Amino acid sequence: MKHALEEPIPKELFDFYDTVLENLIKVSIDSHRMVFTVLSWIYHAKRPLQMSELQDALALCQGDVDVDEDV
Numbered sequence: 074m075k076h077a078l079e080e081p082i083p084k085e086l087f088d089f090y091d092t093v094l095e096n097l098i099k100v101s102i103d104s105h106r107m108v109f110t111v112l113s114w115i116y117h118a119k120r121p122l123q124m125s126e127l128q129d130a131l132a133l134c135q136g137d138v139d140v141d142e143d144v
Contacts, residue, residue: 082124093108093112096108107131111127111130111131114127114130115127
């Protein structure tokens, strides 16, 4: 997931979706769930989220007591 966040995000919405779907084919089922969770955060956000906000959210998992700096 960390590698995916470092790649440039396509500017056009449909190009972004294509990139996400292409990457989904290459990853595990657990990663599929994470991708759909992140897409849900993006879709339901009241304002556009910053990449740093998504990285912070991904660094925290339910039950964690501290931040995973490797995400």
